[in-house]
Amino acid sequence: MxxxxxxxxxxxxxxxxxxxxxxxxxxxxxxxxxxxxxxxxxxxxxxxxxxxxxxxxxxxxxxxxxAARPSPLPHASGEKKLHFTEQVDINDSIFEILQATKDPHIIPFGSAFPDPTLFPQQRLARSLASAVRKMSPHAAMANLPPGNDDLRRSIAQRYAQCAMEVAPDEIVITSGAMESLSLSLQAVTEPGDWIAIESPAFYGVLQAIERRKLKAVAIPTDVRDGMDLDSLQQALDQYPIKACWLMPNFQNPLGCTMPKERKQQLVTMLQHKQVALIEDDVYSELFFGGDRPMPAKAFPGSNTILHCSSFSKCLAPGFRVGWVAAGQYAGKIQRLQLMSTLSASVPTQLALADFMQQGGYDTHLRRLRRQLEQRQLAMHRAIVDCFPAGVTVSQPQGGYFLWLDLGDTVLASKVYQRALAKGISVAPGNMFSASEQFNHCMRINSSFEWNESSQQAIAVLATLVRECAGEG
Incomplete structure (x- = not known):
């Protein structure tokens, strides 16, 4: 051929x-x-x-x-059979830290959310108003799982633009990415099962493990290349791992992106062991430079990959609309959703479908990427200039997080408490592990406007790090 x-x-x-x-x-x-x-x-x-x-x-x-074509005759369809083959306790500390970021007077370097002023609020408001005006009395039923047809088709078309064959029927619309990830975890595990996660890991992973009563094997993750695959192979050989949950692109908190050849190696390893991959890919649209990094789902052998993403980080944070391209697990994901949240918000689904069909999404993304890159460069430069020489800072090629290693003598939790007292939030490293392994590190959000207040806040943090280092 x-x-x-x-x-x-x-x-x-x-x-x-x-x-x-x-x-x-x-x-x-x-x-x-x-x-x-x-x-x-x-x-x-x-x-x-x-x-x-x-x-x-x-x-x-x-x-x-x-081309137009005659409608095919309906045919009977049977439900697809789904074939699917130590204690984490962190919620209290995460809750305390997240609560602090809600104060509008706090400089939100510790926030997990991008600057809300970066998004097309007026256009989204028009789409939402239009969707509500046009919404039929039967819309709530028509948009039950798997979700709005037009929105799922728009998402499938974006997959197609990345040369990925994902049919709309494989996609389930969820209430944000966190629901898609949690439902995926439920679909492939039972309480007491082992899963492999990154270390450090997005705190939502740790919370989900705690709720699900799972056992976790934390795999060392490099600030440049992502999860260490030799360590993952060792874990797969030693433990009855049922699933692997990771963020191959612009990982939170490190910002690392797994190289293409390592993604293929990852997919092959998990396929060989028949281990499901829950792929958290919420930041991949926020790349700097010319080429979007491909998800693991794009590589051969992806039939057991549940690819989760959302519009929350790149278009509409407040809409809380995400999705999972679940493949063979789509039917089970739908049933789990019906038994929990029932469905994602119908008006916001319709509004996003309208926005995507009107065009302009890629124009918005190009502008967003430029702004995020400029702000990251400004903050990175300020950190290098202000912080002590022993501090190292990452420089990801996308997303909006910087990861700082403050040195072994500095407790990030102490820096966090003192910074909060001065009106500055940061995300201390203990948020991202069930142990104290990363308490000498912290994550900083670089998405907010770079101005004199931001510059002064970085200088204050640098002073606090020096003070804490001097105290041993």
Whole structure:
């Protein structure tokens, strides 16, 4: 089979699985070249083949569109069978730290959320108002799990732009990424099971493990390349691991991104052991530079990967809308959701579907990435200039977190308490582990506007670190 025939086959499968509906505009020739890595002539041949077969139509000066077709007769569908083959206690300390970030007078370097002024609030408000006006009396029932059809199709189309074949039927809309991650964990584990997690890890992982009464194996995670795969292999050989939960792109709190070849190695390792991967990928749209890092879900052998993401970090934090591309677990995820939260908010689903269909999402993302990169550079420069020489600071290529190692003689929890008394919040390293292993580290949010107050706050933190170092 030639290259253009393979591309045509991929597009045909996407049309058949309703990633693209009749009347939808396909990616332009130039966009398809970039996504597929093929030449313009090869892509053109693929489009012309599909046109000759009646799958798509060309419109002069406009592009290629999915052709209309008769509606297929309904057929019976059976429920898919799902085949799926020490104590964490951290909630109290996390609750205390998160409560402190709510004070509007506090400089929120410890916040987990991006600066809310970075998002298109007015456009989102218009989409929400339009959605509410148009919402039918039956909308609540029509948008029960797996969620709004238009929104799931828009998400599937973004997967397609990354050369990933994810059908809308695999996607379940959730109340934020945290619900998608928690439901995924429920789908692949039972209380008492072992799971592998990163170390340090996003505190939401630790909270979910505590609620689920699971046992965790913490795998060392590098500030540059992510989870250590040799250590993961050792854990897989020694423990009956049922799932692995990690953040391959711009990990929270380190900001690291796993290199492409290591993601493939990870997928292969887990597939060999029949271990599910819960992939938390909420930051991948926030990349700096030209290319978005691919998720592990994009690599061969991804049938046991539950890819979780949301709009909370890149578009609409207050809407609390996320999703999971659950593959073979989609049916179970839907049933679990119906038994817990019932569904994600219907008006916000409809509003995001409207926003995505109106266009402008990529324009917003480009602007957002530029602002986040500029702010990160300014804060990174200030930390290097102000903090003691022994302090090291990460410089991720995306996201909005910086990870600081303050040195073995400095307790970050002490810095946190003293900073809070001066109106500055930080996230001490003990938030990200069930032990005291990272109490000499802290995470700082770099997404907020860089101004004189920010500069002064960094200088205050630097002074506090010096004081704590002097106290041993």
């Amino acid at each position: 030639t290259r253009y025939e393979k591309l045509a086959q991929t597009l045909r499968r996407q049309i058949q699985s309703q990633v693209w509906l009749p009347g939808d505009k396909l990616p332009s020739l130039r966009e398809s070249c970039k996504q597929s890595g093929l030449s313009l002539m090869t892509v053109l041949q693929a489009y012309q083949l599909l046109e000759s077969q009646g799958e798509i139509i060309a419109r002069p000066q406009s592009g290629y569109y999915v």
